[in-house]
Amino acid sequence: MGSEPIERRVSYVGDRLKGSRCPFCGKEYFRVRKYCGNCGRKSLGKMEDIDYFYEKGVLETCTVVKEPTNRFARLGSYIYGIVSFHNGKVRIPGRLTDINLRNDEPINLEDFEGREVVPRFRRRYSVEKSDIIPTISLAFTFADEYYPYQEYEIIRPCKEYEMPGIVGYGVYVSRFRIKEGGIERSVPFIDEDAITASVESGKLALIHSGVDHRLVDKIYVGSESNPYAVNPIASKVAQVLKLGEEEKAEGVQGVDAVDTEFACKAATSMFKDAMALVCYPKNPMKYVMVIGADNAQAAPRGEPGGELDFFVGFGGAAFIFGKEDVIAEAEGWYSCTSDTPDFWRRDLEPYPQHGGRFTGEPAYFKHIIKAGRKLMERMNLKPSDIDYFVCHQPNPAFPARAAAILGFKPEQYAPGLYASKFGNTYSGSSPIGLAAILDQAEPHRRVMIVSYGSGAGSDAYLFVTTSQIKDKRSRQKFTVRYQAENKFLQYVDYATYRKFKEGL
Amino acid sequence: MREKPAIIGIGRTKFGEHYELDPEDLIDEAGLMALDSAGMERKDLDACYISDYLLQVTNKIGLEEGFISQLLERNIPIERMRSFSSALLNACNAIESGRYDAVLVGGMEKMTDRWSKIRDNLMLLEDHWAYYAGGTPETNHELLLREYMKSYGIRSDNQEKLMMTLAQISVKNHRNAVKNEYAHFQREIDVKRVLAARAEEKRVLGLYDFAPISDGATALILASPKRAKEYTDSPVYVLATTLATDYISYSSRPYRAGFIASKISMENALKIAGITLDDIKILEVYDQSTVFEMISLEDLGFIEKGKSWMELHKNFEDFKGFYHLDSKEVYVNTDGGLKADGNPLGATGGAQVFEVVKQLKGEAGQRQIKPDGGLLFGCVQEIEGFGTKVYVHILGGEKCGK
Numbered sequence: 001m002g003s004e005p006i007e008r009r010v011s012y013v014g015d016r017l018k019g020s021r022c023p024f025c026g027k028e029y030f031r032v033r034k035y036c037g038n039c040g041r042k043s044l045g046k047m048e049d050i051d052y053f054y055e056k057g058v059l060e061t062c063t064v065v066k067e068p069t070n071r072f073a074r075l076g077s078y079i080y081g082i083v084s085f086h087n088g089k090v091r092i093p094g095r096l097t098d099i100n101l102r103n104d105e106p107i108n109l110e111d112f113e114g115r116e117v118v119p120r121f122r123r124r125y126s127v128e129k130s131d132i133i134p135t136i137s138l139a140f141t142f143a144d145e146y147y148p149y150q151e152y153e154i155i156r157p158c159k160e161y162e163m164p165g166i167v168g169y170g171v172y173v174s175r176f177r178i179k180e181g182g183i184e185r186s187v188p189f190i191d192e193d194a195i196t197a198s199v200e201s202g203k204l205a206l207i208h209s210g211v212d213h214r215l216v217d218k219i220y221v222g223s224e225s226n227p228y229a230v231n232p233i234a235s236k237v238a239q240v241l242k243l244g245e246e247e248k249a250e251g252v253q254g255v256d257a258v259d260t261e262f263a264c265k266a267a268t269s270m271f272k273d274a275m276a277l278v279c280y281p282k283n284p285m286k287y288v289m290v291i292g293a294d295n296a297q298a299a300p301r302g303e304p305g306g307e308l309d310f311f312v313g314f315g316g317a318a319f320i321f322g323k324e325d326v327i328a329e330a331e332g333w334y335s336c337t338s339d340t341p342d343f344w345r346r347d348l349e350p351y352p353q354h355g356g357r358f359t360g361e362p363a364y365f366k367h368i369i370k371a372g373r374k375l376m377e378r379m380n381l382k383p384s385d386i387d388y389f390v391c392h393q394p395n396p397a398f399p400a401r402a403a404a405i406l407g408f409k410p411e412q413y414a415p416g417l418y419a420s421k422f423g424n425t426y427s428g429s430s431p432i433g434l435a436a437i438l439d440q441a442e443p444h445r446r447v448m449i450v451s452y453g454s455g456a457g458s459d460a461y462l463f464v465t466t467s468q469i470k471d472k473r474s475r476q477k478f479t480v481r482y483q484a485e486n487k488f489l490q491y492v493d494y495a496t497y498r499k500f501k502e503g504l
Numbered sequence: 505m506r507e508k509p510a511i512i513g514i515g516r517t518k519f520g521e522h523y524e525l526d527p528e529d530l531i532d533e534a535g536l537m538a539l540d541s542a543g544m545e546r547k548d549l550d551a552c553y554i555s556d557y558l559l560q561v562t563n564k565i566g567l568e569e570g571f572i573s574q575l576l577e578r579n580i581p582i583e584r585m586r587s588f589s590s591a592l593l594n595a596c597n598a599i600e601s602g603r604y605d606a607v608l609v610g611g612m613e614k615m616t617d618r619w620s621k622i623r624d625n626l627m628l629l630e631d632h633w634a635y636y637a638g639g640t641p642e643t644n645h646e647l648l649l650r651e652y653m654k655s656y657g658i659r660s661d662n663q664e665k666l667m668m669t670l671a672q673i674s675v676k677n678h679r680n681a682v683k684n685e686y687a688h689f690q691r692e693i694d695v696k697r698v699l700a701a702r703a704e705e706k707r708v709l710g711l712y713d714f715a716p717i718s719d720g721a722t723a724l725i726l727a728s729p730k731r732a733k734e735y736t737d738s739p740v741y742v743l744a745t746t747l748a749t750d751y752i753s754y755s756s757r758p759y760r761a762g763f764i765a766s767k768i769s770m771e772n773a774l775k776i777a778g779i780t781l782d783d784i785k786i787l788e789v790y791d792q793s794t795v796f797e798m799i800s801l802e803d804l805g806f807i808e809k810g811k812s813w814m815e816l817h818k819n820f821e822d823f824k825g826f827y828h829l830d831s832k833e834v835y836v837n838t839d840g841g842l843k844a845d846g847n848p849l850g851a852t853g854g855a856q857v858f859e860v861v862k863q864l865k866g867e868a869g870q871r872q873i874k875p876d877g878g879l880l881f882g883c884v885q886e887i888e889g890f891g892t893k894v895y896v897h898i899l900g901g902e903k904c905g906k
Contacts, residue, residue, distance in 0.1 A: 014636060030633075030756070061654065063646035065638060066707055069624045072638050080638050082647060082755040092754040093631070095638035107706065109650065124636055138637035 003132040010124075012135040012251055015199075015240045017052035017092060017119055028089040030038075049248070052090070052119060053240075054152040054207075056143050057083040060091070061115050071125035074504050075190060077101040080111055083140055097122055097139035098146065098175045098189050100490060116143040117171050118204035121240060122191040122201045126504040133227055135236070139191060146175040146488040148477045152203075155210030156323035164275040165326035165463060166319050167287060168209020168472060171435045172200035173422055173483045176490050180496045181310065183396060185423030187492055188295050188314040190500045194225040197235050197293040197316035197428075199240050205289065205318035206241060208476045216243040216320065217285035218277060219258040222266025222427045223316075225295045227503075229347065232259045237291065263343055264392055265316070265453025266427045267292025271461055272333050274321040284323075288465050291318040295424035299351035300498060308354060311395050313423025314501075317431035328438060328463035329470055330448065334375040335459045336367055343454030354454070359394075365402055370390065371458035372406045372450045379462060383407035386462070387445040390416030390433035392452035394424045399433075402450075415440060416449075421484040434463075436480035443467040509731035510739035511899070513542025513725035516858050519688040520624070521616045522719040528571045530721035531612040534854070535575070538608065538723040542735050549725075550604035552582040553591035555611040556850035561625050562617045588599070589886040590851030591897035593745045595726045600671025605731040612721035613848035620719055629889040631753040638690060643752050644890045645793040648761075652799060653758045655761035656810035666813040670794040671698035672820040674712045674843055677791065681840025683870040686855070688718045688846030691849040696752055713794045716844035722854020737886070740861045743881070744776035744898040754890050761810075763891035766803035770885070773896040777881070781805055784898070786863050786882040787834050788856035788865070791841040795884045800885055804896075806834060816857055826875070835873050838863065853886040857897065864901045 012018070013031055021027045022036030022043050028050065036043035062081025065072075072078075079096040097120055101107070111137040117140035124134035143149040174197075176187040188197070198221050206213055221234040234257035238244065244255025260266045267290050274288035293316025298308035342363035345352035355363070368391050376382065383389075393399045396419045403413040416433035425432055430451040437447050443465050450460040492500065515537025516520050517530050531554065539546065552572055559565040569582040585591040588611035595607045626641040627634075632646070652658070658666055675695055681687035693712060701710030732739040748768035751757050757764070774780060781804075789804070793799035802812045806829045819827050826835045839845045839859040842852060860882035862868040873879065884897045 010632075010636065014633070059652040060646050063643055063650065063708055064706070065640055065643060066705055067623075067640065067642075068638060069627060069635070070621065071624070071639055075638070078638060080640075080643050081650075082760075093634040093637040093639055093753075093755050105704070109708070113650070113654075125638075134636075136636055289621065 007132055007134055008162070011135055011240070012158060013139060013371065015121060017137050019050050019052065019276050020047040021050045023048055024496060028086060030090050030092045035231050052085050053137060055085050056149040057085045057117050057119070057120070059112055059139070059140065060084050062109055062112050064101070064109070065232035071127070077103065083117055092138065094138045094140045096141065097191055098141045100377025100492065100496065114430065116149065118143050118147060118149050120147070121196055123193065123196065125504045146486055150207045150475070150477050152207045153210060154212045159468070160324050161326040161329055161466070163329040164278045164321060164323050166324040166438070167211060167324065167326055167330035168205050169317060169319045169435050170201045170208050171315065171317045171432050171478070171480050171483065172197050172204060175488065176492050176500060178494065179491055183420040184311050185311070185341050186313040186315050186425065187497045187500050188503070192227070192295070192314070192493065193227050194223045194293050194316070195227065195236055197295065198223070198237050198291045201293060201316040201318035202237050202241050202289060202291055204478055205320050208472060209320045210472070210475065211287050211320050211322070213242050214245050215286040216255060216289050218274070218288045219243055219291070220258055220267070220270040220274065220289070221258050221291045221293065222260045222270060223292070223294050224261060224263055224266065224426055225297050226259060230269055232257060234259050242278055243289065262454050262457065263453035264426045264429055265451040265457055265459055267420045267431055267448065268459040269335070271319070275330055278322050285443045287320050287322040289320050292427035292431045293318055294428055295501065296424055296426040297352055303459060305351050307354065311424045313425040315322065315422055315425040315432060316428045317435050319431065324468055325468055326412065328465045331462040331464055332375060332379050333459065333461045334371050334373070334378060335457060336371050337457035338367070340456035342456060359454070363454065364392070364394065364398055364452050365405065367456055367458035368450045369405055371460035372448065375448070375460040375462060383412070385446065386412065386448050388415060388437045388438055388441060389413045389426070390430055390446040390447070391421035391450040392430045393417065393433060396420040418480060418484060427452040432480060436471065438465070439476070439479045439481060440467045441469060443469055500503055507600070507729045508741040508743055510729055510741050511724050511730045511861055512727045512735045512739050513538045513540070513544060514723070514760045514858050514861050515541060516686055516722040516855055517720050518686045519718040519720035519848055519855065523616065524807050525719070527556070527565065527612045527614045528575060530614070530719065530852050531572070531610050531723065532575055534721035534723040535608060535610055539723050541724070542725040544606065544725055544735060546576050549576065549578065549580060549608050550578050550606050551598065552576070552608045552610065553585060553595040554582065555585040555588045555591040556613055556628070557586050558613065558615065558826055558849065559624050561628070562614055562622070566860040586850065587886055587888045587895070588851060588857070589897065590888070592726070592742070592853065592857065592897065593747055593895060596742050596745045599726060599728050601737045605728045607726045608723060609726055610721065611851040611854045612722035613850040615717045615848060616719050616721050626839055630772045633753065634755070642709065642714060642727055645714070645795050648799065649708060651760045654761070658813065669697065669813050669817045670693045670713060670798060673791070673794040673797050673816065674698050676823065676840040677837050677843040680838050680871070681844030684839045684845055687840045687844055688716055689840070709793060709795065715792045715842035715847035718848040720846060720848035720851045722851040722858060724857060725752045726853065736834060738865060738901065740864050740899050740901055742897060743900045744773040744896070746772040746776065746896050747893060748772070749893050750891055752889065752892055762799045763887070763894055765894035766885060767805070768798060769894045770804045773898050774801040776898070779881055779898065782832055782883045784883045785834060785879055786838065786860055786873065787885045788839070788859055789834050789836060789841070790885050790887040791837060791843050791889065793848065794843070796887070797841065799838065801829065804885060805826060806830070806832060833875060835875070838868070838871050838873060853884065853895070856884045856886060857899070860899050864899060
């Protein structure tokens with residue numbers, strides 16, 4: 001099978017739920033159409049492009065699928081039905097996702113029907129390991145459960161800042177958790193992976209920032225769990241989120257998209273590149289998006305590398321950098337690198353290995369402390385000058401120790417500590433911590449983030465929040481805390497966790 | 505009245521699992537039976553219209569016309585359609601236009617040949633977006649039922665009555681099939697079993713609500729009225745054969761509590777045949793699920809919209825072998841329907857026509873019905889896809905053929 005033209009066409013329409021609307025009578029279609037059935041020839045070529053990607057629909061009728069067709073078999077049982085948008089102007093088939101239906105539970109379809117749902121970008125179905133991974137947004141979750149409906153409104157920027165910085169951000173962590181050894185870790189649903197988490201976090205960042213997606217000129221996606229060895233995630237994110245300008249229905253986005261890789265600092269490394277590009281002399285980029293997302297990899301317990309299986313999580317964070325309507329200005333940065341291979345995965349190997357005790361002392365701590373100290377030195381700052389500190393979180397203990405060594409107190413680093421809620425989300429780890437701080441920081445607070453990537457290196461940044469951080473807060477319902485302490489979380493056992501992580 | 509084509513011979517195989525037979529073996533058997541019953545030789549055929557849905561995917565056969573040519577050892581025009589009804593409609597058009605005088609119409613399917621993929625293959629007949637969203641061959645039937653119940657506000661106790669009625673439809677069809685030596689399932693079931701299957705599968709509709717996956721073939725010989733007279737004194741005429749279509753995407757249809765195409769097709773057929781619903785005493789509906797039988801009776805006009813479940817529920821309190829609907833008495837699926845007779849897609853319509861022809865000719869043996877006032881007209885409804893194409897054929901004996 002591999003990759004066929006039909007796959008691209010289905011994804012182009014289905015990932016975004018593209019449709020058309022007649023400018024004369026308002027009739028809507030799912031799928032792009034050149035003319036309206038009511039208005040005929042006068043509508044030819046005048047149909048408006050619409051999509052249902054940011055919309056909220058209603059699950060009108062549904063049924064339970066117990067015996068899926070072959071490619072859906074790994075989903076087990078699920079709810080399938082008809083979803084309407086815009087008061088029934090359009091109806092499309094859809095599957096509910098993020099529900100782990102158990103066979104012994106009675107299902108009352110009336111509990112599901114009539115409820116509002118939001119489209120989710122997910123894997124479509126199982127394919128051969130060598131095939132292109134098909135995706136679609138015909139998967140839905142209830143708008144009043146874990147993942148809330150949020151309107152995407154493009155907002156005209158009102159202020160240009162001296163320094164570049166963060167304009168908006170979004171964090172996506174899945175609904176499922178495993179609770180073990182006193183900590184919770186996020187678990188992807190079976191149809192999720194690093195690609196879907198990247199798209200979701202990018203979508204949330206656009207919603208939060210109010211940035212016009214067409215003005216994002218570059219996207220970096222940092223991940224170490226791209227399900228492809230060769231094929232970027234960033235291209236999918238750019239296409240689905242329609243980043244950069246697009247000629248009408250041409251299907252090619254005017255954006256530079258690239259994946260980056262350096263263990264858990266694949267995303268933070270690009271923050272400075274993103275900020276440099278928006279300050280580029282003569283023709284600066286308007287906005288640059290950086291995403292760090294991982295379905296953190298780990299071998300099953302008992303196998304080499306299986307120690308990681310106690311700590312891995314799933315999730316991603318997206319940041320949009322620019323110079324207008326900045327919520328956190330960058331003050332400075334410092335990076336350091338050494339050839340310390342404490343975590344690696346050889347080509348064609350399914351799971352990474354790591355260096356045991358070696359990963360702490362000469363690897364993690366050495367780099368984080370050096371980068372943190374150096375940045376404070378350069379900026380002439382003491383730990384007490386900094387309001388919040390966050391660093392890479394491979395487990396709950398390491399970041400607390402690193403923070404203490406650097407001279408930070410629990411009230412400075414605790415707000416960004418989520419390892420005991422999400423586990424280690426690899427490339428998403430310190431960025432999610434940063435987002436958690438931005439979720440609650442008042443204006444004019446100084447935040448330090450120090451990432452760590454095995455292999456090894458650290459990136460340290462200092463940001464100072466602006467008054468606009470409060471203005472944008474109302475556009476972010478899906479905060480880090482909301483995701484960590486949500487009453488709709490679903491807890492799974494170890495076998496389910498492994499199955500979900502393995503994916504479709 | 506325009507001259508109507510006549511069915512002068514008809515044949516079929518037993519439906520079921522024919523592991524040892526190729527599709528061409530099946531159509532050979534049905535075709536020979538049809539020719540034999542007409543008393544016609546292969547050389548007298550002017551053309552063939554044959555049908556199958558899935559041989560391309562189940563058997564990797566893509567040019568069925570060649571197989572038929574080889575079986576017949578003839579070089580006549582042969583065309584392949586999807587459903588038996590489509591083949592019949594096109595054959596009728598050809599005969600009515602005066603192009604041919606004797607045509608073999610045949611259908612075949614070999615659904616058990618690739619058992620592990622057949623449910624995926626059936627999704628070829630639906631909107632591919634429904635497939636991508638996780639739809640299965642059963643989901644639309646269940647959604648149709650939900651839409652029906654919501655449209656007509658059927659809740660709690662009434663909902664239970666409706667579900668019971670559906671179970672009784674299945675039981676009725678199984679009972680009818682006991683007398684049908686060609687049926688896939690020649691055995692009775694009881695309501696308990698239908699309900700138990702639903703409960704066990706924790707699904708709205710269960711195993712016994714759906715037609716099975718079958719192998720089989722059917723065939724008939726269609727002739728111009730003039731040619732028919734050379735072979736038989738009692739032909740059965742195709743008085744009307746109509747087709748109406750609907751969107752492939754069920755969710756996009758404005759009307760989802762039934763099939764608008766059924767309604768249109770039936771209205772046109774009655775007009776063409778010049779009869780009314782009251783004239784139809786025997787009806788074969790396409791009961792791919794028990795829901796289809798219930799809702800088709802409304803779509804075809806036998807019962808008011810939204811009343812079918814209640815009317816049938818009353819009928820089953822003291823079932824006499826026919827439905828008493830709105831002062832009409834109509835025998836439905838006397839061969840066991842798709843549920844029990846079987847559902848080898850491309851051949852299915854042929855079995856429905858077979859039943860009506862046999863009943864009209866008084867050759868239905870143990871199954872023969874004897875309604876008051878004789879049996880003049882019969883009706884067949886065949887559906888392609890999920891209400892996407894609906895064919896209606898009205899058949900009548902000598903007295904109405906002219």
